[in-house]
Amino acid sequence: MHLKALRAALPHTLPVLTGYLFLGLAYGVLMRAAGFPVWMTALCSTLIYAGSMQYAALPLLSAFDPAGAFLLSLMINARHLFYGLSMLGPYSGTGKKKPYLIFALTDETFSVNVSARPPEGVDRGWFLFYVSLLDQLYWVAASAAGAVLGGALPFDTKGIEFVMTALFVTIFTGQWLDHADHRPALVGLGASAACLLVFGAQRFILPAMALITVLLLCLRPAGGKAPKEGQET
Amino acid sequence: MSVQKELCIIGLIALGTALTRFAPFLLFSGRKVPPVMRDLGGMLPCAAMGLLVVYCLKDLSFAAPPYGLPELIAVAATAALYCFRRNVLLSIGGGTALYMLLVRFVFVQ
Numbered sequence: 001m002h003l004k005a006l007r008a009a010l011p012h013t014l015p016v017l018t019g020y021l022f023l024g025l026a027y028g029v030l031m032r033a034a035g036f037p038v039w040m041t042a043l044c045s046t047l048i049y050a051g052s053m054q055y056a057a058l059p060l061l062s063a064f065d066p067a068g069a070f071l072l073s074l075m076i077n078a079r080h081l082f083y084g085l086s087m088l089g090p091y092s093g094t095g096k097k098k099p100y101l102i103f104a105l106t107d108e109t110f111s112v113n114v115s116a117r118p119p120e121g122v123d124r125g126w127f128l129f130y131v132s133l134l135d136q137l138y139w140v141a142a143s144a145a146g147a148v149l150g151g152a153l154p155f156d157t158k159g160i161e162f163v164m165t166a167l168f169v170t171i172f173t174g175q176w177l178d179h180a181d182h183r184p185a186l187v188g189l190g191a192s193a194a195c196l197l198v199f200g201a202q203r204f205i206l207p208a209m210a211l212i213t214v215l216l217l218c219l220r221p222a223g224g225k226a227p228k229e230g231q232e233t
Numbered sequence: 234m235s236v237q238k239e240l241c242i243i244g245l246i247a248l249g250t251a252l253t254r255f256a257p258f259l260l261f262s263g264r265k266v267p268p269v270m271r272d273l274g275g276m277l278p279c280a281a282m283g284l285l286v287v288y289c290l291k292d293l294s295f296a297a298p299p300y301g302l303p304e305l306i307a308v309a310a311t312a313a314l315y316c317f318r319r320n321v322l323l324s325i326g327g328g329t330a331l332y333m334l335l336v337r338f339v340f341v342q
Contacts, residue, residue, distance in 0.1 A: 081253055
């Protein structure tokens with residue numbers, strides 16, 4: 001049963017392998033360049049297991065700001081709330097595997113698990129589990145390999161830190177193209193840039209998050225009810 | 234920063250990340266999602282991504298050479314690549330390659 005589920009899951013994870021290899025290697029290289037030991041890179045990939053967050057965490061590991069780090073992790077990973085809502089059904093009935101399935105819910109694993117149909121005779125729960133497990137193994141292995149090889153890569157890695165900016169810009173652009181209402185994206189950019197100017201690079205994150213939250217709440221349609229005819233507002 | 238402090242930060246980030254994953258299962262199994270949560274949760278991913286882009290560029294200086302040009306050019310190229318081909322890896326790879334070329338050969342310090 002396990003072997004069948006694993007063999008069924010493997011092909012679905014190959015695109016994820018490609019992506020994680022690239023991003024994970026680069027992450028490992030960056031961690032090493034920043035002076036962190038290989039075990040710490042592997043630890044982050046095992047415990048945090050969130051690509052964009054792990055990249056964003058690099059600067060967080062140099063200036064000790066526990067509240068900022070925690071709040072940033074909630075906000076950067078907020079999209080996971082939607083993944084969870086989508087998987088309430090598919091992940092039900094998976095028994096003891098469920099906590100791991102939820103823990104390992106990355107963008108890529110979500111996209112595979114939310115749409116994949118395991119073949120006949122393959123246990124659905126174990127299929128979902130092996131997709132999740134394989135994806136995390138790729139990620140941990142790639143980041144550890146990057147951290148180990150970092151110094152020994154045959155080419156000069158100057159400028160590779162841009163891969164993190166490129167990742168976020170790509171995701172941002174994808175969201176822009178997929179959403180007709182650009183106001184939340186603009187609020188994110190604008191409020192952050194404004195707070196950056198006012199508070200400086202080291203201290204703008206918390207004010208930016210507060211300002212974004214306030215502005216987004218203002219963007220919500222008021223009450224959802226239309227005003228009555230003739231009513232004073 | 235000491236190893237203990239680093240581990241503390243890693244733990245907090247792991248906790249925050251895990252919370253965002255588990256929250257829907259802990260809170261909403263079978264119950265309705267409150268409208269505030271739903272609205273905010275719909276808008277937050279886009280806004281958070283905007284914050285992240287600014288976060289990546291926070292140390293750019295427009296006052297001194299190279300005036301942030303390598304980053305701005307590469308950001309524009311990354312976004313344009315994605316608009317044209319809708320391929321995540323191509324955009325990331327292409328944008329990063331361009332940046333690495335720019336800082337090595339064009340905007341040499």
